[in-house]
Amino acid sequence: QKEVEQNSGPLSVPEGAIASLNCTYSDRGSQSFFWYRQYSGKSPELIMSIYSNGDKEDGRFTAQLNKASQYVSLLIRDSQPSDSATYLCAAGQGSGGGADGLTFGKGTHLIIQP
């Protein structure tokens, strides 16, 4: 059974600091990985996608992938109170998630303290 594991938190980080979110996945066949941000009562919003080992940067966000360790992470630099949300890690079969859908973790609740 495919599983994506995340620490549910809450993870509390001071404003301006780096928030580090982690995720592991069980299916070695997974090829695509995504981080979604979800505010309470809202739908998931795509933050980052990553397909190859290494780092991928987009603004204040950096996604890291290590397929050998089956590990994905998200770094948020210069954390802002508006970053407070639940962050969902997701894995998919194909290069874009595949037509078979994504397997989501339960999410990490991030709190940025002003």
Added chain:
Amino acid sequence: DAMVIQNPRYQVTQFGKPVTLSCSQTLNHNVMYWYQQKSSQAPKLLFHYYDKDFNNEADTPDNFQSRRPNTSFCFLDIRSPGLGDAAMYLCATSRDGNQPQHFGDGTRLSIL
């Protein structure tokens, strides 16, 4: 703006009374997905359409059905809702399975 639109945003139905949730997209994406998300849980894939090809997850209850009459619309039918079906239902689309999924705003379903 191109979007994934779900209606209604909030739906209240009675125990056992059939209900239909709708999703439309202006993205012209080939793949449409339905997820169920309960409080503090991960979104769970129910089924998806790749064009007209329907794919049901093995553990999706028979009580849940879906229709995709054309590229733009997809419906989720719950034939006899139970209290355990109260959840947020999320529709997502993907261009061809090789692009990330984009979600609508969701429909929150309550069962009385």
